[in-house]
Amino acid sequence: MSGGRSALERDERWARVALSYLVEPKHGPTLRVVADEGGVAALAAIRERRAAGAGEVYVRVPGLDLEALAAAVRAAGLRVLVPGDAEWPTQLDRLSAPPYCLYVRSGTDVAALTERSVAVVGSRAASEYGLRVAAELGEGLAERGWTVVSGAAFGIDAAAHRGALAADGATVAVLACGLDRAYPRAHERLIRAVAATGAVVGEVPPGAEPLRGRFLARNRLIAVLARATVVVEAGLRSGSLSTAREARDHLLPVGAVPGPVTSTTSAGCHELVRETDAVLVTDVADVVELAGRIGEGLGPARRPEALPSDALDPTEYAVWAAAPVRRWFPPERLAAASGTDPARLPAALAVLEVLGLLEQSDGRWRKAAPPAGRDGERRGRERAWTNG
Amino acid sequence: MSGGRSALERDERWARVALSYLVEPKHGPTLRVVADEGGVAALAAIRERRAAGAGEVYVRVPGLDLEALAAAVRAAGLRVLVPGDAEWPTQLDRLSAPPYCLYVRSGTDVAALTERSVAVVGSRAASEYGLRVAAELGEGLAERGWTVVSGAAFGIDAAAHRGALAADGATVAVLACGLDRAYPRAHERLIRAVAATGAVVGEVPPGAEPLRGRFLARNRLIAVLARATVVVEAGLRSGSLSTAREARDHLLPVGAVPGPVTSTTSAGCHELVRETDAVLVTDVADVVELAGRIGEGLGPARRPEALPSDALDPTEYAVWAAAPVRRWFPPERLAAASGTDPARLPAALAVLEVLGLLEQSDGRWRKAAPPAGRDGERRGRERAWTNG
Numbered sequence: 001m002s003g004g005r006s007a008l009e010r011d012e013r014w015a016r017v018a019l020s021y022l023v024e025p026k027h028g029p030t031l032r033v034v035a036d037e038g039g040v041a042a043l044a045a046i047r048e049r050r051a052a053g054a055g056e057v058y059v060r061v062p063g064l065d066l067e068a069l070a071a072a073v074r075a076a077g078l079r080v081l082v083p084g085d086a087e088w089p090t091q092l093d094r095l096s097a098p099p100y101c102l103y104v105r106s107g108t109d110v111a112a113l114t115e116r117s118v119a120v121v122g123s124r125a126a127s128e129y130g131l132r133v134a135a136e137l138g139e140g141l142a143e144r145g146w147t148v149v150s151g152a153a154f155g156i157d158a159a160a161h162r163g164a165l166a167a168d169g170a171t172v173a174v175l176a177c178g179l180d181r182a183y184p185r186a187h188e189r190l191i192r193a194v195a196a197t198g199a200v201v202g203e204v205p206p207g208a209e210p211l212r213g214r215f216l217a218r219n220r221l222i223a224v225l226a227r228a229t230v231v232v233e234a235g236l237r238s239g240s241l242s243t244a245r246e247a248r249d250h251l252l253p254v255g256a257v258p259g260p261v262t263s264t265t266s267a268g269c270h271e272l273v274r275e276t277d278a279v280l281v282t283d284v285a286d287v288v289e290l291a292g293r294i295g296e297g298l299g300p301a302r303r304p305e306a307l308p309s310d311a312l313d314p315t316e317y318a319v320w321a322a323a324p325v326r327r328w329f330p331p332e333r334l335a336a337a338s339g340t341d342p343a344r345l346p347a348a349l350a351v352l353e354v355l356g357l358l359e360q361s362d363g364r365w366r367k368a369a370p371p372a373g374r375d376g377e378r379r380g381r382e383r384a385w386t387n388g
Numbered sequence: 389m390s391g392g393r394s395a396l397e398r399d400e401r402w403a404r405v406a407l408s409y410l411v412e413p414k415h416g417p418t419l420r421v422v423a424d425e426g427g428v429a430a431l432a433a434i435r436e437r438r439a440a441g442a443g444e445v446y447v448r449v450p451g452l453d454l455e456a457l458a459a460a461v462r463a464a465g466l467r468v469l470v471p472g473d474a475e476w477p478t479q480l481d482r483l484s485a486p487p488y489c490l491y492v493r494s495g496t497d498v499a500a501l502t503e504r505s506v507a508v509v510g511s512r513a514a515s516e517y518g519l520r521v522a523a524e525l526g527e528g529l530a531e532r533g534w535t536v537v538s539g540a541a542f543g544i545d546a547a548a549h550r551g552a553l554a555a556d557g558a559t560v561a562v563l564a565c566g567l568d569r570a571y572p573r574a575h576e577r578l579i580r581a582v583a584a585t586g587a588v589v590g591e592v593p594p595g596a597e598p599l600r601g602r603f604l605a606r607n608r609l610i611a612v613l614a615r616a617t618v619v620v621e622a623g624l625r626s627g628s629l630s631t632a633r634e635a636r637d638h639l640l641p642v643g644a645v646p647g648p649v650t651s652t653t654s655a656g657c658h659e660l661v662r663e664t665d666a667v668l669v670t671d672v673a674d675v676v677e678l679a680g681r682i683g684e685g686l687g688p689a690r691r692p693e694a695l696p697s698d699a700l701d702p703t704e705y706a707v708w709a710a711a712p713v714r715r716w717f718p719p720e721r722l723a724a725a726s727g728t729d730p731a732r733l734p735a736a737l738a739v740l741e742v743l744g745l746l747e748q749s750d751g752r753w754r755k756a757a758p759p760a761g762r763d764g765e766r767r768g769r770e771r772a773w774t775n776g
Contacts, residue, residue: 024706024727055729063724129648209725212709258646258658260517261670270646273661273668280661280668282649318412321600336451337597339412341443 008066009047013082015039016101017069021205022046022060025217026097029053039082039100072206076180079104089114091224094250099203099221103179106199113170113199117147118291119226119247121219121240122156122233123265130233130265133257134159135166137230140284142169146291147198149174149226151218152187156232156240161194168197172225175202176218177210201225216242223247228291230255230281234268241268248276255281255290311355315340316348320357320367328364396454397435401470403427404489405457409593410434410448413605414485417441427470427488460594464568467492475499479612482638487591487609491567494587501558501587505535506679507614507635509607509628510544510621511653518621518653521645522547523554525618528672530557534679535586537562537614539606540575544620544628549582556585560613563590564606565598589613604630611635616679618643618669622656629656636664643669643678699743703728704736708745708755716752 008014016039023030029052033042045051049058073080081088081102089111092098104110120137122130138148138160148164150157152173164171173194175183179202182188194200203221204214219239223229223246231254234240244254256278259266272278281287312320322338323329331349335342349365352358359368396402404427411418417440421430433439437446461468469476469490477499480486492498508525510518526536526548536552538545540561552559561582563571567590570576582588591609592602607627611617611634619642622628632642644666647654660666669675700708710726711717719737723730737753740746747756 027727055731056723056727059723059728059730129650133649209710211706211726213706213726257649258654258661258668259648261521261645261647262517266646267670270668270670273646274670274674280646280658282655282658282662286662318599318601322597335444335447338599339415339444340447341445342447343443 008070009043010040012039013080013101014066014070015043016082017073017080017205018043018064018066019046019100020203021064021066021069021208023053023057024213025099025203026220027053027057028097030057030100031097034100069205069207072180073103076178076206077105078179078206079106081110087111089225092221094224095220097217097220101203103202103205104199105179105195105201107196108170108199110172110199110201113147113172114149114225115147116145117149117172117226118287119149119222119229119243120156120160120232121150121222121229121243122160122231123235123238123240123268124153124155124157125235125265126155126159126233127259127263127265129259129263130156130257131159134232135163137232137257137284137287138163138165138171139167139169141287142167142171144284144288145169146288147172149222151175151222151243152183152191152194152200154184154186158187158190160232161190165193165197170198172198173200174218174222174225175200175210176204176214177202178204178206178208180206183210215239219243220246223252224250226252226291228253228255228287230257230287230290231269231272231278232257233259233263233265234272235264236267236271238268241272244272244276244278248278253290254278255287257281312351312357315344316351319345319348320352323352323358323365323367325367328361328366330364334365396458397431398428400427401468401489402454402458403431404470405461405468405593406431406452406454407434407488408591409452409454409457409596411441411445412601413487413591415441415445416485418445418488419485422488457593457595460568461491464566464594465493466567466594467494469498477502477613480609482612483608485605485608489591491590491593492587493567493583493589495584496558496587498560498587498589501535501560502537502613503535504533505537505560505614506675507537507610507617507631508544508548508620509538509610509617509631510548510619511623511626511628511656512541512543512545513623513653514543514547514621515647515651515653517647517651518544518645519547522620523551525620525645525672525675526551526553526559527555527557529675530555530559532672532676533557534676535560537610539563539610539631540571540579540582540588542572542574546575546578548620549578553581553585558586560586561588562606562610562613563588563598564592564602565590566592566594566596568594571598603627607631608634611640612638614640614679616641616643616675618645618675618678619657619660619666620645621647621651621653622660623652624655624659626656629660632660632664632666636666641678642666643675645669700739700745703732704739707733707736708740711740711746711753711755713755716749716754718752722753 051057087109134156142164148160148171150160161171177183182191219242223243229247231240231244247254256269256272273280318338335345358365439445475497522544530552536548536559538548549559565571570579607630611631617635619628619632635642644657644660661668706726723733746753
């Protein structure tokens with residue numbers, strides 16, 4: 001037993017597995033030794049009770065059974081990634097506190113999967129509106145070949161994953177517990193579906209409970225695995241705001257979806273836009289623009305529907321605007337009503353007639369009816385005639 | 389008749405009334421003469437057919453009857469303000485194309501009324517949500533002593549006016565037609581109520597129709613009369629976006645209320661936030677902050693509801709988070725579960741017990757139930773235990 005333990009503990013991969021069991025994510029003293037001397041050395045220091053850090057690095061030593069842990073990893077069908085593996089997502093190296101190792105449940109290359117990805121996160125207590133927007137973003141991103149990264153939580157996270165799955169797209173769930181379990185349990189099927197086509201990943205070993213501190217640590221993984229983080233709905237205390245903060249801290253763009261100001265589940269999103277450099281995003285094109293390289297995914301600017309009157313010069317416009325709808329005006333009245341130089345009136349009338357915007361009868365003029373069947377024509381006309 | 393006409397036309401105030409009849413708002417050539425030589429001289433130049441500008445400055449001369457216009461002004465109960473009057477709102481002098489004169493229906497000093505004011509504008513085709521937000525902003529601004537400036541249009545404008553009236557506050561309606569009429573006609577009573585407690589103002593003379601060009605011109609008056617402009621709801625073609633543009637062009641702050649991304653009536657607001665320096669505003673405090681002088685109206689930053697756990701240090705927090713709800717853990721198990729140095733555990737447990745966050749029984753520990761009757765306690769606990 002002791003020999004077996006030693007063999008595993010001298011292997012960098014399994015030493016890191018042991019570390020992930022012994023200390024919580026983001027344990028500074030341990031991470032510093034790992035960075036300087038590697039996981040095997042860090043584990044040996046703990047074994048020999050000369051580790052950096054205080055008593056908490058020893059508190060789980062009695063419970064460590066690395067053979068059993070390795071068996072549990074295998075039994076759960078997990079792979080263990082460590083820095084240097086081809087599949088290691090190098091974005092994780094941006095973290096000041098990277099995971100000791102990354103547990104993966106997937107048949108796919110995780111580095112490739114997350115290379116072009118967006119984190120879509122938000123409130124568990126989401127509104128119907130938020131769920132719809134998250135699902136649409138998940139689906140739209142998947143359709144455009146982007147991987148959706150999220151946390152498999154109730155609400156926004158699940159809607160985003162499901163949207164991506166609905167579009168046969170790739171999605172990655174980052175869990176705060178051991179990957180031998182599903183959390184939340186109600187999402188067992190969802191998590192299985194994510195693993196089947198994308199990946200389920202995490203930094204704590206099989207058997208680890210989803211403690212709050214692990215959720216907060218997990219959020220930094222969601223943020224840096226993606227090129228940008230979008231918060232769809234968030235109350236002022238939502239954990240998804242910490243994901244946004246992690247993204248910002250790592251100089252990754254953050255988007256926030258607005259919602260009704262009367263909705264507490266949008267308050268966190270509005271705060272992000274007001275108080276940080278988060279960008280207001282309204283649809284998948286906005287999100288792709290946020291996450292994409294310069295120029296990639298840049299759609300045309302939003303333009304209002306064109307109206308024929310857009311093409312008019314100011315004089316033509318004034319004449320057209322002043323023309324009545326039912327009555328007929330002689331030219332001199334049209335000039336007076338619109339405040340137009342009578343000398344410029346004939347040219348303007350000619351243009352307006354050619355464009356089908358005015359019609360004449362016996363030398364008198366009125367607005368022409370818009371082409372029949374034009375969508376929303378009545379509203380368009382009303383708008384154009386009054387305030388717009 | 390000719391003598392009477394001459395007397396009025398030699399009076400700066402009435403000469404400007406005549407100009408407001410003869411030429412449209414923002415007529416550059418006329419405005420330049422008015423700025424250099426005054427309204428009397430500009431009118432005389434038109435009379436003598438040596439005016440700057442083309443034929444459009446003469447087209448309404450045959451229809452000009454200044455005595456009749458003056459009688460109409462008096463009959464409608466209007467006052468005429470010109471630059472130099474004590475009541476002239478000097479904000480109007482910021483405009484490159486100021487009104488020739490300002491028609492006022494009010495018993496109140498318009499300069500005082502607009503000194504501390506916010507323009508609240510938006511779509512005519514507003515949603516129920518937008519109407520509610522506009523009414524709340526109108527009411528909240530009025531309660532805080534701010535005057536609400538708007539355009540008396542259907543939808544957002546009317547809701548904002550009505551909100552201010554509901555709070556017995558002052559509100560100013562800027563019309564695009566002569567003030568002898570109400571536009572829209574359905575708002576006749578609203579406009580009368582605005583005039584009774586605040587003011588109805590405009591730059592075109594009695595009898596003038598609400599032509600489209602006048603609406604666009606009117607929007608610059610709304611923008612500069614106020615210290616800030618807030619767009620509550622706006623489609624991508626909404627005229628209220630031109631009001632926002634005027635405010636921006638005059639270096640006045642612009643706010644936009646977000647809404648569901650699924651609502652076309654919020655698309656213009658979202659564009660303002662995305663593409664301009666418009667500030668996302670969610671409530672009256674945000675609006676007052678936008679419009680107020682530095683420090684005025686600055687409320688406390690939005691803070692989530694405080695939880696007892698906010699006061700904990702990381703060790704205490706980890707211990708509390710790892711403690712079970714129903715079962716009881718001995719200290720060593722609590723240390724292992726939370727990854728805490730056992731030497732630091734007693735101090736943490738003492739703090740958590742004093743704060744009422746953990747309870748013990750026979751030396752074993754679990755989370756304490758929150759104080760009975762605390763609002764939303766169940767949700768608070770659930771949140772704290774998992775993702776938050």
